[in-house]
Amino acid sequence: MSKLLEGIKVLDVSQVAAVPMAARILADRGADVIHVENPKLGDQFRHLVRFMNQKTGIRSDVNYIWEQYNRNKKGITLDLSQEAGQAVLHRLVESMDVFLTNLRPFELERFRMEYPTLSRINPRLVAGFLTGFGKEGPDKDLPAYDHVAYWARSGIPHRMRALSPVLQGEDVVPPAFMPAFGDHTAGMSLACGVMMALFARERTGKGDEVHVSLFHSGAYQISFDLSGTLVTGEDCPVMDSYDDAPNALYGQYQSKDGRWVLFSVLRPDRYWSRFCRAVGREDLEEDPRFHPVENQLRNRVELRAIIQEIFGSKTLAEWRPILDAAQLPWAPVQSLLEVIDDRQARPNGLFIGYEHPEYGPMEGVTDPIKLAGYPESVRLPAPEFSQHTEEILLEYGYSWEDLTQLREQGVIF
Amino acid sequence: MSKLLEGIKVLDVSQVAAVPMAARILADRGADVIHVENPKLGDQFRHLVRFMNQKTGIRSDVNYIWEQYNRNKKGITLDLSQEAGQAVLHRLVESMDVFLTNLRPFELERFRMEYPTLSRINPRLVAGFLTGFGKEGPDKDLPAYDHVAYWARSGIPHRMRALSPVLQGEDVVPPAFMPAFGDHTAGMSLACGVMMALFARERTGKGDEVHVSLFHSGAYQISFDLSGTLVTGEDCPVMDSYDDAPNALYGQYQSKDGRWVLFSVLRPDRYWSRFCRAVGREDLEEDPRFHPVENQLRNRVELRAIIQEIFGSKTLAEWRPILDAAQLPWAPVQSLLEVIDDRQARPNGLFIGYEHPEYGPMEGVTDPIKLAGYPESVRLPAPEFSQHTEEILLEYGYSWEDLTQLREQGVIF
Numbered sequence: 107m108s109k110l111l112e113g114i115k116v117l118d119v120s121q122v123a124a125v126p127m128a129a130r131i132l133a134d135r136g137a138d139v140i141h142v143e144n145p146k147l148g149d150q151f152r153h154l155v156r157f158m159n160q161k162t163g164i165r166s167d168v169n170y171i172w173e174q175y176n177r178n179k180k181g182i183t184l185d186l187s188q189e190a191g192q193a194v195l196h197r198l199v200e201s202m203d204v205f206l207t208n209l210r211p212f213e214l215e216r217f218r219m220e221y222p223t224l225s226r227i228n229p230r231l232v233a234g235f236l237t238g239f240g241k242e243g244p245d246k247d248l249p250a251y252d253h254v255a256y257w258a259r260s261g262i263p264h265r266m267r268a269l270s271p272v273l274q275g276e277d278v279v280p281p282a283f284m285p286a287f288g289d290h291t292a293g294m295s296l297a298c299g300v301m302m303a304l305f306a307r308e309r310t311g312k313g314d315e316v317h318v319s320l321f322h323s324g325a326y327q328i329s330f331d332l333s334g335t336l337v338t339g340e341d342c343p344v345m346d347s348y349d350d351a352p353n354a355l356y357g358q359y360q361s362k363d364g365r366w367v368l369f370s371v372l373r374p375d376r377y378w379s380r381f382c383r384a385v386g387r388e389d390l391e392e393d394p395r396f397h398p399v400e401n402q403l404r405n406r407v408e409l410r411a412i413i414q415e416i417f418g419s420k421t422l423a424e425w426r427p428i429l430d431a432a433q434l435p436w437a438p439v440q441s442l443l444e445v446i447d448d449r450q451a452r453p454n455g456l457f458i459g460y461e462h463p464e465y466g467p468m469e470g471v472t473d474p475i476k477l478a479g480y481p482e483s484v485r486l487p488a489p490e491f492s493q494h495t496e497e498i499l500l501e502y503g504y505s506w507e508d509l510t511q512l513r514e515q516g517v518i519f
Numbered sequence: 520m521s522k523l524l525e526g527i528k529v530l531d532v533s534q535v536a537a538v539p540m541a542a543r544i545l546a547d548r549g550a551d552v553i554h555v556e557n558p559k560l561g562d563q564f565r566h567l568v569r570f571m572n573q574k575t576g577i578r579s580d581v582n583y584i585w586e587q588y589n590r591n592k593k594g595i596t597l598d599l600s601q602e603a604g605q606a607v608l609h610r611l612v613e614s615m616d617v618f619l620t621n622l623r624p625f626e627l628e629r630f631r632m633e634y635p636t637l638s639r640i641n642p643r644l645v646a647g648f649l650t651g652f653g654k655e656g657p658d659k660d661l662p663a664y665d666h667v668a669y670w671a672r673s674g675i676p677h678r679m680r681a682l683s684p685v686l687q688g689e690d691v692v693p694p695a696f697m698p699a700f701g702d703h704t705a706g707m708s709l710a711c712g713v714m715m716a717l718f719a720r721e722r723t724g725k726g727d728e729v730h731v732s733l734f735h736s737g738a739y740q741i742s743f744d745l746s747g748t749l750v751t752g753e754d755c756p757v758m759d760s761y762d763d764a765p766n767a768l769y770g771q772y773q774s775k776d777g778r779w780v781l782f783s784v785l786r787p788d789r790y791w792s793r794f795c796r797a798v799g800r801e802d803l804e805e806d807p808r809f810h811p812v813e814n815q816l817r818n819r820v821e822l823r824a825i826i827q828e829i830f831g832s833k834t835l836a837e838w839r840p841i842l843d844a845a846q847l848p849w850a851p852v853q854s855l856l857e858v859i860d861d862r863q864a865r866p867n868g869l870f871i872g873y874e875h876p877e878y879g880p881m882e883g884v885t886d887p888i889k890l891a892g893y894p895e896s897v898r899l900p901a902p903e904f905s906q907h908t909e910e911i912l913l914e915y916g917y918s919w920e921d922l923t924q925l926r927e928q929g930v931i932f
Contacts, residue, residue: 110715110718110719123743131711135715150785150786157765158747162753164747164751164753166747166750166751168750168751170746170747170749170750170751171743171746171747173746174742174743174746221891239863239867240863240866240867241867242863242866242867243862243863243866243867244862244863245843245862245863246863248843248846248848249846249847249848250848251783251785251848252783253781253783253850254781254782254783254848254849254850255850257781257850258779258781258850258851258852258853259850259851259853259858259861260853260858261852261853261854261855261857261858263779263781263852264852264853264854264855265855287740287741287743290704290739290740290742290743291703291704291707291740291887292887294704294707294708294711294739295707295711295886295887295888296888297711298544298707298710298711298714298888299888299889299890301711301714301715301718302523302548302714302888302890302893303890303892304718305523305714305717305718305721306523306890306892306893308718308721308722309721312892314890314891314892314893315890315891315892316888316889316890316891317888317889317891318887318888318889319863319867319887321861321863321864321867321869322867322869322885322887323887325858325864325869325884325887326703326707326884326885326886326887327700327703327704328700328855328858329587329703329883329884330536330584330587330700330703331855332855332858332859332884333583333584333586333587333883333884334571334577334579334583334584335855335856335858335859336583336859336870336881336882336883336884337579337581337583337881337882338577338579338581338583339856340575340577340856341854341855341856342854342855352570366671366676368666368667368670368671368676369667370664370665370666370667372563372664373563430658430661433661433662434662435661435662435663435664435667436667437666437667437668437670437671437672438671438672439671439674439676439677440671440672440673440674440677441674441677441754441755442674442677442678442741442744442745442748442754442755443748443752443753443754444674445672445673445674445738445741445745445748446745446748446749448672448734449656449657449658450652450653450655450656450657450658450659450732450734451734451738453653453655453656454652454653454654454655454656454732454734454735456734456735456738457749468749468750469749469750470742470746470749471738471739471742471745471746471749472735472739473708473739474704474705474708474731474732474735474736474738474739475708475709475711475712475715475729475730475731476712476729476730476731477712477715477716477719477727477728477729478634478727478728478729478730479716479719479725479727479728480715480719480727
């Protein structure tokens with residue numbers, strides 16, 4: 107079986123999360139990806155695991171964050187602030203199919219990497235640009251991270267504000283600490299945009315520019331609600347407590363051992379009888395307080411208390427087989443260790459294993475797309491710093507003398 | 520300018536959120552999408568806005584949820600539980616490029632819609648399947664929604680558990696009420712998988728099957744952390760309070776008017792001096808408690824209190840120009856009304872306007888991908904129930920007599 111993106115050459119001029127992830131999605135499917143790092147600083151993500159070890163006390167010699175975002179790539183260094191570095195980049199671009207970057211518009215201009223420049227060099231080039239707040243508007247050049255641009259500014263935490271059964275109203279604060287969460291939505295969108303442009307290129311022979319912003323990715327995530335605000339001119343409904351939930355089978359309950367059990371039933375009429383039987387409370391099924399379903403909606407706060415009492419009577423381990431057998435739409439809030447061991451995880455290829463030359467056998471998480479004809483593969487570990495600079499530059503026509511000179515100028519490491 | 524997916528025919532046999540969203544992403548780019556609904560029940564999302572109106576008291580005659588997920592599609596009805604309905608579906612599949620569904624594996628088998636069947640009818644078909652928990656494993660046929668499969672089971676709320684400056688430890692509960700949030704990540708991934716398969720088909724002439732699950736989409740979102748758990752065998756670090764945050768410029772502060780201001784600074788050395796000057800506290804810049812940066816990390820709890828005091832001294836409106844001018848990576852937690860009015864929103868095409876035959880001019884939210892050569896467009900409003908059944912069936916070779924018979928059998932509405 108051949109690889110989906112065999113022969114597709116990608117230049118990944120980015121760091122941290124969103125664009126490296128987009129490039130890795132392509133790399134996992136056979137694209138030849140070259141990741142460009144600054145010869146002095148390197149990619150910030152190279153060093154993050156050291157900080158994580160320090161913070162958490164969980165020591166690991168495996169730079170799993172670096173691997174997760176950069177497996178299957180070759181790595182070179184290039185100082186793009188120097189003209190000589192820009193010249194190397196332009197020469198590479200001649201042969202590329204895809205160019206990806208998270209540099210901001212003013213940096214692209216300063217470094218001669220704007221789309222018109224690149225497109226003149228290679229009209230077949232598909233160029234993908236990730237920004238915090240979009241390529242237009244007064245804030246196009248502002249620095250941005252996931253939390254700021256995807257998260258806070260798009261209104262997501264506002265919508266999540268009042269969602270706890272414990273807290274009420276104004277006390278409830280937005281969640282935070284969600285590393286590289288929006289980056290993954292934006293990275294997937296960028297990969298999708300690149301595939302759209304590659305598809306078009308098959309038909310027209312011409313490249314295109316693709317733009318994705320973290321802010322827009324957040325707005326897309328929350329578009330169910332945002333589309334309402336657009337039309338009604340009213341802010342989204344913020345539920346101040348679970349009493350506002352549509353029905354009592356929608357929400358979370360705590361088991362005897364303090365675990366959260368989440369139900370997501372939008373139409374209780376479809377699940378009510380099954381639920382009552384599963385939890386051994388057939389007496390509730392036709393209880394006039396909760397039957398027919400209209401009464402149940404009216405008395406949902408009372409019902410919620412009864413259901414909490416029911417769930418508090420057994421541990422999660424006791425509930426699992428009961429709720430599964432009843433085919434109810436439920437799940438426990440799992441820990442990450444439980445996710446690793448989840449019986450659906452490995453049969454569905456959530457992880458991919460490979461032999462790392464330094465760490466030995468290890469695994470990473472895959473993206474959620476499974477093409478039957480084109481499975482992902484790991485052919486390369488994430489690159490060491492500047493590992494492939496010489497190899498790549500020689501491949502693209504530079505001589506050993508050129509390399510010595512570029513190194514002396516500090517253009518490469 | 521032609522449309523990216525001009526001439527691409529898509530059959531969307533799904534309802535609610537994730538798959539309709541994937542199909543809409545394709546539809547916004549010119550694909551001819553036919554949305555199939557059950558002739559008795561219709562798509563659940565048709566009726567949700569009524570419930571929303573009732574719950575929120577925000578009355579709207581515009582079915583904005585239906586529009587948001589189904590603009591640019593034609594709508595037909597078809598009872599797929601009847602053999603005659605399956606025969607119609609099979610005939611349509613002969614001419615389709617893409618088939619999308621969220622029916623579960625056992626339903627696909629029951630309704631003769633498994634990939635081998637469809638692929639025999641049309642070997643060029645790209646078939647995209649969305650499941651809750653994957654196509655393999657003991658839970659492949661379990662019912663699932665976003666909250667359950669994407670959210671709780673993937674560990675996301677576990678990671679978000681202890682993220683509030685108000686709550687500590689065990690009291691902190693997972694957030695809930697995040698309608699169609701994971702559906703959008705999964706929908707984008709499905710659209711991306713379809714584009715990958717369409718790209719491959721340009722080269723090979725052959726179709727493929729694409730699988731995406733909500734559970735895997737959640738694992739992908741949290742893969743930064745999950746990759747660590749895979750390698751270390753330890754659960755993710757759960758921070759029990761902001762005192763565990765990496766530094767004081769990472770987190771949220773409340774302004775004088777109670778608004779949350781979010782900072783996301785991973786490397787305080789780069790922003791410390793700029794921050795101190797922006798907020799008018801040059802005295803802190805070389806304060807030995809906070810300088811050099813190592814001291815600042817050590818004394819971050821003390822610093823956090825000082826920064827909260829600073830932010831509490833001005834309103835958000837007063838802070839905005841100050842923080843923007845300093846180019847700090849910050850954002851307020853915006854309401855959805857503020858998102859609509861955000862100065863970056865319209866210049867970057869977050870919304871798309873169209874003339875609705877019934878509602879008049881209206882707007883919807885776009886997905887975050889912008890291709891310069893192929894802008895999105897709205898050519899059709901979301902379909903009325905069964906609006907195009909006759910048109911489509913006549914187009915695909917059925918006669919008026921056939922239609923009468925199918926209607927009598929209850930196969931179409």
